[in-house]
Amino acid sequence: MPMDTVDFRDLAVEEFDTTTMLKHATEQAIQRRYEDFFIADIDGHHYETGSFAQICEYIEDPVMRQQAKYQGFGGSGIASSNGAYQELMGRVTRYPGRRKEKTPTTPHRDITLTKRWMDAIGIDYVCMFPTPMLSLGLTPRPEVEVALSRAYNRWLCEVVLQNEPRIGSSLYLPINDPEASYQMVKDFGGKKGVIGFTICSPHYKATYDNAYCKTYALIEEMGLPLVYHGAFAWGGDQSMSLCNRFLAVHALGFSWFNILHCTNWLCNGMPERFPKLKTIWVESGLAWVPFLMQRLDNEWMMRSSEVPLLKRKPSDYMREMYYSTQPMEMVHNREALELTFKMMNAETQLLYASDYPHWDMDLPSTIYDLPFLSETGKRNILGGNAKRVFNLEPIVSEVKQKRLAARGTA
Amino acid sequence: MADVLVCKDGEIAEGGVRVIQAGEVEIGVIRHDGKYYAYRNHCPHQGGPVCEGIRMPGVLDIIGEGGIFLQQDFDQKDIHIVCPWHSYEFHLEDGVNVCDKRIRLQKFKVVEKDGAVYINV
Numbered sequence: 001m002p003m004d005t006v007d008f009r010d011l012a013v014e015e016f017d018t019t020t021m022l023k024h025a026t027e028q029a030i031q032r033r034y035e036d037f038f039i040a041d042i043d044g045h046h047y048e049t050g051s052f053a054q055i056c057e058y059i060e061d062p063v064m065r066q067q068a069k070y071q072g073f074g075g076s077g078i079a080s081s082n083g084a085y086q087e088l089m090g091r092v093t094r095y096p097g098r099r100k101e102k103t104p105t106t107p108h109r110d111i112t113l114t115k116r117w118m119d120a121i122g123i124d125y126v127c128m129f130p131t132p133m134l135s136l137g138l139t140p141r142p143e144v145e146v147a148l149s150r151a152y153n154r155w156l157c158e159v160v161l162q163n164e165p166r167i168g169s170s171l172y173l174p175i176n177d178p179e180a181s182y183q184m185v186k187d188f189g190g191k192k193g194v195i196g197f198t199i200c201s202p203h204y205k206a207t208y209d210n211a212y213c214k215t216y217a218l219i220e221e222m223g224l225p226l227v228y229h230g231a232f233a234w235g236g237d238q239s240m241s242l243c244n245r246f247l248a249v250h251a252l253g254f255s256w257f258n259i260l261h262c263t264n265w266l267c268n269g270m271p272e273r274f275p276k277l278k279t280i281w282v283e284s285g286l287a288w289v290p291f292l293m294q295r296l297d298n299e300w301m302m303r304s305s306e307v308p309l310l311k312r313k314p315s316d317y318m319r320e321m322y323y324s325t326q327p328m329e330m331v332h333n334r335e336a337l338e339l340t341f342k343m344m345n346a347e348t349q350l351l352y353a354s355d356y357p358h359w360d361m362d363l364p365s366t367i368y369d370l371p372f373l374s375e376t377g378k379r380n381i382l383g384g385n386a387k388r389v390f391n392l393e394p395i396v397s398e399v400k401q402k403r404l405a406a407r408g409t410a
Numbered sequence: 411m412a413d414v415l416v417c418k419d420g421e422i423a424e425g426g427v428r429v430i431q432a433g434e435v436e437i438g439v440i441r442h443d444g445k446y447y448a449y450r451n452h453c454p455h456q457g458g459p460v461c462e463g464i465r466m467p468g469v470l471d472i473i474g475e476g477g478i479f480l481q482q483d484f485d486q487k488d489i490h491i492v493c494p495w496h497s498y499e500f501h502l503e504d505g506v507n508v509c510d511k512r513i514r515l516q517k518f519k520v521v522e523k524d525g526a527v528y529i530n531v
Binding site: 006007008009010011012021023024025027028088089090091092093094332359360361362363365366 | 457492
């Protein structure tokens with residue numbers, strides 16, 4: 001084959017571009033005809049630190065605003081309090097590449113970059129979360145958490161959600177201040193694109209405390225879900241401080257904080273007290289669910305007197321909760337995964353999440369290619385369940401509309 | 411089986427990668443330490459463009475006498491291909507996954523002749 005007939009690319013001369021990096025994901029989307037159904041990603045991320053200067057302008061307290069502008073969001077170096085070296089020393093190239101990727105002046109860079117990866121992967125709608133702010137609940141000054149989360153939520157609503165119907169968000173609640181959390185729900189509950197409220201799980205408040213009840217009642221009344229988003233704590237957490245490898249901190253932390261809050265949620269009878277409040281447990285993987293079901297059911301049989309509000313087994317309540325798929329523990333044991341899906345009633349309770357652009361992101365094919373799911377089950381997990389839980393209007397992305405038109409089925 | 415011309419010798423810089431489309435198959439040709447390696451540009455994990463990431467040496471824990479941990483070090487003799495999507499790692503020499511020998515990249519034979527580099531597809 002002569003050289004001039006072979007297509008080639010030399011990587012040394014290429015600029016980083018999300019669409020190119022995800023070309024194989026696009027091929028998967030085309031092969032599997034994702035244009036035939038709605039795909040919602042209930043946990044995609046952006047790096048709000050890239051817009052931190054803009055977000056600072058939304059901080060209401062002028063002194064806090066000045067502190068934030070001068071000081072920046074946080075330190076992420078190897079000696080920082082969370083000790084992070086999460087980016088794998090450049091092994092995952094979208095981390096360094098993202099900063100150099102070119103975008104047009106309008107729309108906002110975060111909208112462009114988000115839609116770029118959504119279109120490449122085959123996603124119609126995303127629930128967008130921040131990244132470093134997931135650990136904001138660990139900051140020592142509650143007023144900083146309140147000020148930054150209010151500023152971020154205002155910025156997100158005005159700059160992103162208002163302008164892009166394919167992006168929604170479950171807004172951050174400043175959990176260290178129950179009154180401010182309540183006010184957040186009151187102030188932002190009806191805004192365009194606000195599809196729920198989120199407790200970022202690493203923090204040291206008991207979320208069954210009576211102080212939060214009016215917040216839960218209001219979220220329930222609004223018909224919105226309450227999301228618990230997993231993350232890790234390291235330097236400030238005595239248990240996690242025993243870990244010296246990030247693998248350990250990540251593997252335990254993202255599940256642990258949700259295991260902790262879910263256990264307390266159940267033991268305090270919250271599903272009975274707020275029966276219409278939908279809870280979603282995000283980014284903790286799936287393997288913890290059968291563990292906790294078995295563990296709590298076993299204890300409940302002997303100590304139900306301590307938790308008289310629970311009228312049924314803890315696992316019965318857990319089967320009525322919702323879970324996000326990622327990071328799905330799918331290494332080598334399909335049988336365990338299938339049992340996990342069965343135990344949580346995955347076809348109605350599980351919601352696809354990519355977690356893109358983070359290093360452990362999952363493509364829709366991780367669900368679509370599972371041999372034990374029915375076609376309806378796959379479509380439910382990839383979008384149908386999210387549509388129902390978040391009351392989403394189904395949107396077909398422009399890319400998919402073009403594919404449908406090309407097939408003559410638009 | 412056909413020999414597909416990849417490049418003239420030296421056209422791919424040391425440490426560089428050329429991704430070629432050979433019919434249906436995308437193949438990454440990597441030049442490392444003056445030697446060429448060719449693998450299908452497809453990660454067995456989630457289908458990522460495995461040849462488009464970086465190469466890094468394997469990492470070793472150095473354990474001293476009595477089981478005492480001393481330090482970590484790079485193993486410069488064992489270079490890894492790292493998938494840019496999720497950091498799955500494969501030995502550059504044979505394309506075998508560093509965690510599970512059953513997982514491997516599809517390898518293509520590289521032929522250097524008459525000042526040019528070919529892969530056998």
